[in-house]
Amino acid sequence: MKNISRAVTPILLAAGLPGLAIPLGAQMIDDVRYDVVFNAETAQRREIHVEMTFTVAGGGPVTLSLPAWTPGAYELDDFARNVRSLWARQDGAEIRWDMADFDTWRVYPTGPGEVTVGFDYLADDLDTSAAWARPDFTYFNGTNLFFFPEGGDLSFESLVTFHTEPDWKIATGLQALSSLEYTAADYHELVDKPTFVGRFDLDSTQIDGKTYRLATYPEGVMAGADRATLWDQIQRMMPPMEAVMDDVPWDEYTTLLVFDPEFGGGSALEHSDSHLGIYHPSFLSSPVLALITAHEIFHAWNVKRLRPSDLWPYDYGRAMPTELLWISEGITDYYADLALVRGGIVSPDYFYQTTQDKIDEVRGVPPVALEDASLSAWINPRDGTSGIYYSKGSLAGLMIDILVRDASDNRRSLDDVMKALYQGAYLRDRGFTEDEWWAAVREAAGGASFQDFHDSFVDGREPYPWDEILPLAGLRLQADGERVARMGVMTNIDSDGVVVVDVQPGGSAGMAGVRAGDRLVSVGEVAVEDGGFGAAFREMFSDRPAGTTYDIVVDRAGERLTLTGKLEFTETTASRLVEDDAASEKARRIRNGILTGAVDG
Ligand SMILES: [Zn+2]
Numbered sequence: 001m002k003n004i005s006r007a008v009t010p011i012l013l014a015a016g017l018p019g020l021a022i023p024l025g026a027q028m029i030d031d032v033r034y035d036v037v038f039n040a041e042t043a044q045r046r047e048i049h050v051e052m053t054f055t056v057a058g059g060g061p062v063t064l065s066l067p068a069w070t071p072g073a074y075e076l077d078d079f080a081r082n083v084r085s086l087w088a089r090q091d092g093a094e095i096r097w098d099m100a101d102f103d104t105w106r107v108y109p110t111g112p113g114e115v116t117v118g119f120d121y122l123a124d125d126l127d128t129s130a131a132w133a134r135p136d137f138t139y140f141n142g143t144n145l146f147f148f149p150e151g152g153d154l155s156f157e158s159l160v161t162f163h164t165e166p167d168w169k170i171a172t173g174l175q176a177l178s179s180l181e182y183t184a185a186d187y188h189e190l191v192d193k194p195t196f197v198g199r200f201d202l203d204s205t206q207i208d209g210k211t212y213r214l215a216t217y218p219e220g221v222m223a224g225a226d227r228a229t230l231w232d233q234i235q236r237m238m239p240p241m242e243a244v245m246d247d248v249p250w251d252e253y254t255t256l257l258v259f260d261p262e263f264g265g266g267s268a269l270e271h272s273d274s275h276l277g278i279y280h281p282s283f284l285s286s287p288v289l290a291l292i293t294a295h296e297i298f299h300a301w302n303v304k305r306l307r308p309s310d311l312w313p314y315d316y317g318r319a320m321p322t323e324l325l326w327i328s329e330g331i332t333d334y335y336a337d338l339a340l341v342r343g344g345i346v347s348p349d350y351f352y353q354t355t356q357d358k359i360d361e362v363r364g365v366p367p368v369a370l371e372d373a374s375l376s377a378w379i380n381p382r383d384g385t386s387g388i389y390y391s392k393g394s395l396a397g398l399m400i401d402i403l404v405r406d407a408s409d410n411r412r413s414l415d416d417v418m419k420a421l422y423q424g425a426y427l428r429d430r431g432f433t434e435d436e437w438w439a440a441v442r443e444a445a446g447g448a449s450f451q452d453f454h455d456s457f458v459d460g461r462e463p464y465p466w467d468e469i470l471p472l473a474g475l476r477l478q479a480d481g482e483r484v485a486r487m488g489v490m491t492n493i494d495s496d497g498v499v500v501v502d503v504q505p506g507g508s509a510g511m512a513g514v515r516a517g518d519r520l521v522s523v524g525e526v527a528v529e530d531g532g533f534g535a536a537f538r539e540m541f542s543d544r545p546a547g548t549t550y551d552i553v554v555d556r557a558g559e560r561l562t563l564t565g566k567l568e569f570t571e572t573t574a575s576r577l578v579e580d581d582a583a584s585e586k587a588r589r590i591r592n593g594i595l596t597g598a599v600d601g
Contacts, residue, residue: 027056027057027058027060027061027062028056028057028149028152029054029055029056029062029115029149029152029156030054030055030056030057030156031053031054031055031114032052032053032054032156032157032158032159033052033053033054033158033159033160033161034050034051034052034053034145034146034158034159034160034161035050035051035053035160035161035163036048036049036050036140036145036160036161036162036163036197037049037050037051037162037163037164038133038138038162038163038164038197038198039163039164039165039168040135040136040165042120042133043133043134043135043136043137043138043198044135045120046122046123046124046133047084047120047121047122047123047133048120048121048123048131048133048138048140048145049118049119049120049121050118050119050120050121050145050146051116051117051118052064052116052117052118052146052147053114053115053116053117054114054115055112055113055114055115056109056112056113056115057112058109058111058112059108059109059110059111059112060109061106061107061108061109062106062107062109062115062149063100063104063105063106063107063149063150063151064104064105064106064107064117064147064148064149064150065080065103065104065105065147065148065149065150065316065317066079066080066083066103066143066144066146066147067079067103067143067144067148067191067316067317068103068316068317068318068319069129069143069316069319070128070129070130070141070143070144070191070269071143071192071311071314072129072269072270072271072299072303072304073127073128073129073269074319074320074325074377074378075129075378075380076319076378077129077130078102078103079103079130079143079144080102080103082121082122082123082125082131082144083119083120083121084119084120084121084122085119085120086105086117086118086119087117087118087119088107088108088115088116088117088118089115089116089118090109090110090113090114090115090116091113091114093110095107095108095109095110095115096108097117100150103317104150105117105147117147121140121144121145123138123140123144126258126260126262126263126278127267127278128194128267128268128269128276128277128278129141129143129269130144131144131145132258134198134217134218136168136198136199136218137196137197137198137199137200137217137218138196138197138198139194139195139196139197139217139256139258139276140194140195141191141194141269141276142190142191142192142193142194142195143191143316146158146187146190146191148187148316150317154186154187154188154313155186155187156186156187157183157184157185157186158183158184158187158190159177159181159182159183160174160181160182160183160184160190161180161181161182162180162181162182162197163180164180164197164198165198167199168197168198168199169196169197169198169199169200169202170195170196170197171195171196171200171202171213171215171254171256172193172194172195172196172254172274173192173193173194173252173254173271173272173273173274174189174190174193174195188313188314189272191316192271192272192304193271193274194256194269194271194274194275194276196215196217196256198217199217199218199219200215200216200217200218200219201214201215201216201217201219201220201221201222201223201227202214202215202216203227205231205234205235207234207235207238208238208239208242208248210248210250210251210252210253211251211252211253212234212238212252212253212254212255213252213253213254213255214227214230214231214234214254214255214257215254215255215256215257216257216258216259217257217258217259218259221259221281221284222257222259222284225285226284226285229285230285230289230290230293233290233293233340233343233345234255234293234297236343236344236345237290237293237294237297237339237340237343237345238297238343239343240338240339240342240343240597241294241297241298241301241335241339243415243597244298244301244335244415244418244419245301245306245418245419245422246419247422249300249301249305250272250273250300252273253273253274253297253300254273254274255274255275255277255293255296255297256274256275256276256277257276257277257278257279258276258277258278258279259278259279259280259281259283259284260278260279260280260281261280261281261517262517263278263279263280264280264500264501264502264515264516264517265279265280265490265501265502265516266278266279266280266283266288266289266292266501267279268292268293268295268296269296270295270296270299270300270303270304271300271304272300272304272305273300275293275296275297275299275300277289277292277293277296280492280499280501280516280517281494282492282493282494282499282501283492283501284494286492286493287340287345287346287350288492290340290345290346291336291337291340291354292336294335294336294339294340295332295333295335295336298332298335298336298339299328299332301418301422302327302328302331302332302335302418303328303329303332305422305426306418306421306422306425306426306432307328307425307426307431307432308322308324308325308327308328308431308432308433308434309425309430309431309432309433310322310323310324310431311328311431312430312431319378321374321375321377321378322374322375323371323372323374323375323434324371324374324434324437325373325374325375325377325389325393326370326371326373326374326389326392326393326396326458327393327437329389329390329393330370330389330390330391330392330393330394330395330396330397331393331394331396331397331414331418333390333391333393333394333397334393334394334395334397334398334401334414335397337351337354337355337394338351338594338597341595342595342596342597348579348595351595352475352576352577352578352579353577355395355398355577356477356575356576356577357391358391358392358394358395359395359464359466359477359575359577360574361388361391361392362388362391362392362395362464363463364384364570365383365384365385365388366383366384366385367461367462367463368385368388368392368461369458369459369460369461370389370392370393370396370457370458370459371458371459373385373388373389373392374389374393377389395464396457396458396464397414398594399453399457399464399469400414400417400441400450400453401413401414401594402469402470402472402473402590402594403445403448403450403453403469403472404416404417404441404444404445405472405473405590405593405594405599406472406473406586406590407445407446407448408444408445408446409586409600409601410586410589410590410593410599410600411599411600411601412444412445412446412599413444413593413594413599414444415597415599416440416443416444417437417440417441417443417444420440420443420444421436421437421440424436424440438450438454470577470580471580471583471587472587472590473587473590473591473594474579474580474583474584474587474588474590474591475577475578475579475580475583475591476577476578476580477575477576477577477578478575478576478577478578479574479575480574480575480576481574482542482574483542483569483570484538484542484569484570484574485537485538485541485542485544485567485568485569486507486508486568486569486570487507487508487509487514487523487534487537487552487565487568488503488504488506488507488508488509488510488568489502489503489504489507489509489510489514489520490502490503490504491520491531493530493531496519497519497520497528497529497530498519498520498528498529498530498531498533499517499518499519499520500514500515500516500517500518500519500520500554501516502516503515503516507568508565508566508567508568509552509565511565511566512552512563512564512565512566513561513563514552514554514563514565515556517556517557518554518555518556518561519554519555519556520533520552520553520554521553521554521555521560522551522552522553523537523550523551523552523553523565524537524540524541524550524551525540526540541567544567545567546566546567546568546569547566547567548566548567549564549565549566549567550564550565550566550567551563551564551565552564552565579591
């Protein structure tokens with residue numbers, strides 16, 4: 001049963017819209033526009049001022065919600081918590097409002113006419129799903145700022161007008177009407193366009209007939225050789241990614257990057273024709289920046305367009321768990337690795353090392369099924385498996401690629417699976433199901449059953465059968481079965497030395513108190529000057545007993561600290577992914593196919 005307020009019904013009919021599910025007593029809105037105010041004054045308070053204006057045909061209440069999450073960031077963030085000083089007006093007069101729940105407001109128009117709801121949004125969260133302001137700059141996601149009518153449909157068009165300093169710039173994927181006015185065809189599009197406002201660097205280039213823009217903050221942070229390097233990497237990574245789906249469904253793609261020394265590590269979030277990345281400055285010119293960039297751009301196909309039906313359409317009010325996140329995230333990660341090696345950005349050896357790192361990562365955590373790890377994304381489990389669907393899903397992609405190539409004598413590959421689903425589901429305006437995924441895999445593999453594969457390695461927790469699968473692609477794991485001293489840190493090297501970008505919880509360095517952002521000065525008696533310190537550290541401590549204490553000297557924001565680590569080792573699982581010299585001619589073709597994207601016949 002529906003209860004549509006009487007004054008609204010004729011307008012719905014006139015607009016030719018089907019009946020809509022509207023909360024009891026609530027009414028539809030029309031002529032939606034948003035005003036976004038960010039200038040030197042609001043920047044001082046780290047606030048973005050937002051106004052939403054719409055017309056109503058009657059006097060019934062309007063319910064407006066803010067999203068609980070930003071698609072792609074599979075966590076509930078409840079952006080409503082950042083709302084301050086909300087008000088509602090009609091014809092210049094304040095009107096009544098109250099809250100319907102913690103992220104929903106109910107506004108009570110006094111009759112037909114134009115209503116405006118305004119608030120200030122606290123932009124102080126340096127996170128890719130959030131909003132963050134500096135004295136000369138802000139970025140935000142539409143999910144942070146833009147109300148949607150609760151229970152109504154999201155197909156309404158809207159206008160966004162920016163109010164900012166005359167010499168500040170705007171970079172956004174929204175459709176431009178002028179330098180300050182933009183439109184979105186529906187709410188999904190409106191909140192899928194992260195936006196920069198303020199002072200930043202912006203340039204663009206053409207790749208295969210499409211425009212690619214690069215916006216970086218702060219000004220000057222990515223200039224000269226660093227900028228040229230990323231542009232060169234993007235130029236090289238695009239053709240191999242374009243070849244997978246054989247369709248480039250955008251005219252313009254924008255890469256938005258923030259570099260900030262307060263940010264430990266690197267993080268990026270995908271959108272349909274843009275992505276937002278936040279990095280520690282040590283990522284400048286690192287191949288890891290290129291890997292993450294490729295991952296996010298490939299997402300514009302895989303998850304933003306080709307998407308599990310559990311996520312179609314996005315529901316902004318609730319968590320949307322899916323057993324298929326390993327496809328959306330893990331296989332995207334596999335294609336990022338492939339884009340770099342196929343584009344000549346990294347060597348095959350780098351690809352093997354990246355793959356080996358993923359094998360080690362999976363071996364280092366409790367056995368977990370890909371489908372279960374996918375579902376758990378929303379709660380970040382604390383047993384070590386959080387996020388394992390990236391590396392483990394990527395390796396599943398490699399295995400499926402090898403099995404499809406082997407079954408088809410290298411005439412087909414994982415690319416055919418992706419392309420079939422893209423055409424069969426996304427181009428028909430819907431998500432894909434698990435059955436459709438495996439049907440596409442079977443089809444590409446000439447009818448071979450993947451039931452056991454699914455039961456053991458996707459729904460099950462069996463260790464991956466590398467000794468059986470890798471030789472099919474002329475590869476093997478060479479056992480390096482020695483004890484290896486491990487600090488449990490991920491580091492990056494820049495012109496000033498070695499900086500910690502991630503610390504493994506419970507690892508030797510983590511227990512000693514090392515934090516992301518610390519610069520390593522020395523480890524034991526090993527002076528840390530470049531990436532060679534790891535090998536020197538392992539060499540120096542290889543014969544000492546576990547638990548031996550050693551000094552870790554770090555520079556933390558200019559202060560020198562001496563921390564005490566206890567020696568830890570990983571043992572027996574160590575291996576190295578190498579090319580198999582004894583590989584058959586067919587296995588060599590498959591290996592070459594993976595590295596270049598080629599298929600035979
Ligand atoms: Zn991703």
